[in-house]
Amino acid sequence: MTKAILKVKKMHCASCSILIDKLVGKQAGVQSIKTSYGSEKTVIEFDENKINLEKIDELINKLGYDLMRPGEAGFSAEEEEKKEAIATEEAKRRVRAAFVLAFPIIIYYMAIHMFNVTHVHELFDFMNQKMPVLSGSGFFAYGGYYTSYVFWLIAQPIKWLAGLFVNVSNPPFRVDLNYIYWILSTPIQFVIAWPFYRNTFTSIRVGSANMDVLVVLGTSAAYFYSAIGFLFFNIDHPFWESSAALLFFILLGRYFEAVAKGRASEAIKELLKLEAKEAHVIRDGKEVTVPLDQLAQGDVIVVRPGEKIPVDGIIIEGETHIDEKVVTGESFPIKRVVGDQVIGATVNQEGLFRFKATKVGKETLLYQIVAMVEEAQARKAPIQDLVDKVSESFVPAVVVLSVLTFVGWYFFAALPFRAGLIRMIAVLVISCPCAMGLATPTALIVGIGRAAKFGIILKGGEALEKAYRINAIAFDKTGTLTVGKPVVTDLVPLGGFDAKEAIKLAAAVEVGSEHPLARAVIEKGKVEIGELPEVKEFKAVAGFGVRGNVSGSAVALGNDGFMKNLGIDVAEHSTIFEKLQNEAKTVVFLAMNQNSAWRPVAIIAMADTLKPF
Structure with a gap:
């Protein structure tokens, strides 16, 4: 059996990881697969005689996700870091664009409820009102006064600037503000939020329903209800602000999630940065400097004082003291002589020595620690298994519930068609996204990443979940709780x-x-x-x-x-x-x-x- 820990990109909720596990897990030759939405990693055990990574890659690509395999271009820590930075920046741009367009809509609907402003000229009429006067006493009186006062202050420079160029009493300014906010909400719905639609089409094509399906159903229902109702039925309150605000906050959540995931993987990045960049090797009787990927088992390597030891090996000449705390946690330098083992990424304190490489590349202790952290992040906690079971049925359950809501109010409560439709849309809107399905894996991955940053290796989410039961902790005092200099x-x-x-x-x-x-x-x-x-x-x-x-x-x-x-x-x-x-x-x-x-x-x-x- 072959075991591989692979990176999976473009997952958007717990349902995505469940879908990958289901599709790949039923393939012949796959012994087990555990995919973590939070860490964006999958741990696969498979028989290479029956299925290979190319086939697994093809299956995952059909679902709309990208699998990053060892040896591929862009798989290095540096390239992965660049891609994460680009993805985070893209998420930030979408949030900014959505905010610029959604903010006026949200403010407009606040104005409707507070000042009954529905047309452009009424907005300027409100600006022409005199300074608000406090009437009455108590919390609500003072609250209304100060709120009106703030709006009045903001309105004055706008009114003055507008008066320099236009006469707001003319017909063009008697237009219903809903037309303007329809125009503003449209690019949010179909341009900025296009990735939700793309993922929804992919999900439906493979016979699944992830959280993006719910987002698209809820916001599209609100958008098209508003558009059709405003054009043909003269509804009083279109829901432009509902779809625009919901998409803005979901995009904002995705951005925060991307930042959190990036920080969670910093622990692994910091571990990999401990590795030396090059090594001094004896080749044909001469000392040459080569990058680490050119080292092989049996190479004789020279290490001088202050240099990092490039790989694991055994000393064959010389003696020294080595600072091993980055790997073992030992705070004081350890004396090493001929025959002793040395560990890659540790620092030679004093003395020149030579050693024979015994483990290189992914076989070194440093990479074993990295693999342990990656596997821990990919392993699910029992609570996450429960959340996954709920998330798997969440979207279909919400869709069924929304339809039943419409049927109940329209056919049995005898409410008008529009009233039943509004209640059906409300169920869809308030149900997306599933906070439990998003928060649980994200919290676990961030927790494990933070622990690794402080030198604590957690073997999976189960260990983190059981941590609340701890009553006492035993520490190695010197160098752990203390500075290591008695x-x-x-x-x-x-x-x-x-x-x-x-x-x-x-x-x-x-x-x-x-x-x-x-x-x-x-x-x-x-x-x-x-x-x-x-x-x-x-x-x-x-x-x-x-x-x-x-x-x-x-x-x-x-x-x-x-x-x-x-x-x-x-x-x-x-x-x-x-x-x-x-x-x-x-x-x-x-x-x-x-x-x-x-x-x-x-x-x-x-x-x-x-x-x-």
Whole structure:
């Protein structure tokens, strides 16, 4: 079985993803398919001996959607980002155009209800009214006064400018304003909103009904009812504002949705940006620089200090410290020597080394993490499965309900034909779009994307859905909750020992250590003392501490267990030790061997600073 995670463009609602799953899922050779409207991705498992990607691509194209396959032109992250930016900008242009045309219509119908203005000359008559006067008291009186006052202020410059050029009492200005707003609403309905019609035709052609069908039915019914009723039946209130405003707000919603999806995919884009752009490879005994797509398993690659490691591999020459936090989350650089594995996209801190590439391209750990995030975004949560089931039947149910509404009011309630038709249109209009079908997948994809941005990998929407049940969270403190740079916070001399001498001995013996906490002690020693004495006979005991000879004295620095192993009794200092530990600090003892006997001379506490969340 072959598993592929593919990008699907031009989906507009949950019904689109359901349609893809149904059509492709019933094909011979397709084991499973899960398409996510929110992430615009589909996860397909199929038998290449029975069906191939070309056939799957053809099937999805017949439905009116575009499938982006690996290796195709435009499939790279950069090209995809450009296409998303173009699509978002196109959505923004449609919203702007719809706003410019719909805004006067909406304002006009507000004016009808507030000031009974139905003709152009009446609009100018309203402008000629005197400044409004407050009459009465209370909320509604003041509200009406201030609203009228604002309209009056706006009207004055318009009236003055219009008076410079035309006489508004002439016949051309006695035209019904509905003609003007019919002209304004027409391009919104059939030009700006044309993609809704195109998607509707495609959907009906394949025997399905997505949310665009409902949008077209609702707005077209309102538009044609208004046009026919206004021309032939002299209706008092055409619904130009209903279709225009509805299409404007749906287009605005599509724009916000496009922006949200773009932001959700930023986490994957940021992960891919971590990858090095080129590598220094040994070819025919010479070092050459090549792009990553020219690397192969077995290549010997040279990495210098400060450079990113291009791919995964094994060190064959040299040693270094590598900053791996972008991949593993480990806050401190890790020492790597010959035989150790290195991970692509991590940063070489110090030392030149060579390594043999073992994993390149899509096999590297970085791409495995990217694939995990993509699959998580494409995987549906249980609540989304429920929403999909509702969305699948939503459009047909609304159409049936609208017809039943008309039948009920016209045939059984004996209302006039027009009254029944208005109620049928109302059902269609208020039902589109299905907010549940749009909001649920969008919320999931944005949530998973935001989590990935903050370094949290969620294995699908189910994990996000169950997150509300979490009562406690266990964190790796250092570098996750803290900045990853511990400092010495307390130094308590014991038995009258000198504090400066204590930090000098502690810092000197830690010079030979590679432990992250050692750096805090060394930095403190350099600040307090300056140049540190040399340590001899250094020995590190993993999990306990270090010891060595400093200026002729045997010195040990470590935890209470280390002191116990050396036969040092620290019980009398347990109160100080426990007090510092209870303050979430790492506490160690400093001991000296004097006259062939060990004794504790200081307690040192260290702590990391919390990140400014």
